[in-house]
Amino acid sequence: VLMYTDKIEIVSPGGLPLGVSKEEYLKGYVSVLRNPTLGNVFFRLKYVEIFGTGVRRILEAYRNADVKPNFAISDNAVMVTLPSVEYQIPLDVDEQAVLEVFAANLVLASSDVSAITGFSRAKTIRLLNSLVEKNKLVKGGKGRGTKYSLT
Known part of the structure; x- marks a missing residue:
């Protein structure tokens, strides 16, 4: 667990x-307690009321927030980034x-944003990446198919 000013x-x-797919995990359908010690600590501190509802509760907590949590899932790790709703x-x-x-x-696409804002292509891409x-x-796709949307 890493804590920063603007996120955890x-x-x-x-x-x-x-047996747990990325889609099932992100929708909170399936849960397997991976770290019973950490889970027990959070339960005793009353940070969790019940096991197996974490993803659903995270998504619900951020439902009306301007910022959204990020779930990065790979074969070797799962990283959940919880942005601060107070720190902007x-x-x-x-x-x-x-x-x-x-x-x-x-x-x-970046070309659409460039046309609307009047910024150069390079400046638009730099701002989009920032x-x-x-x-x-959120950035999706690659190369000419890259599209951007709100988080």
Whole structure:
């Protein structure tokens, strides 16, 4: 467990338990207690009321928040990033202008954002990457198929 000013990262080595798909995990359908000691500590501290509801409860806690949790799942680890709903990473004027383009929950390519904002291609990509790093946007696809959307 790593704690920062703007987020908490929880890393579980070993990936998902056998037989649990990424989709099932992200929807909170299946749960296997991987670390009984840590689970017991959280239970005793009353941070959890019941085992096996963590993902669903995380998603519910962030349902109306501007920031959303991130679940990075690989074969070797699961990392959950819980951004602070109180701490807001400051955005500069250009980042705010780019973010406003996505206000209608659009999914756009960098060329679309560049055309709307009037920024150069290089500046637009730099701003989009900065917003992805700050968990304001999600990047999907690769190469010419790369699209961006709100988190």
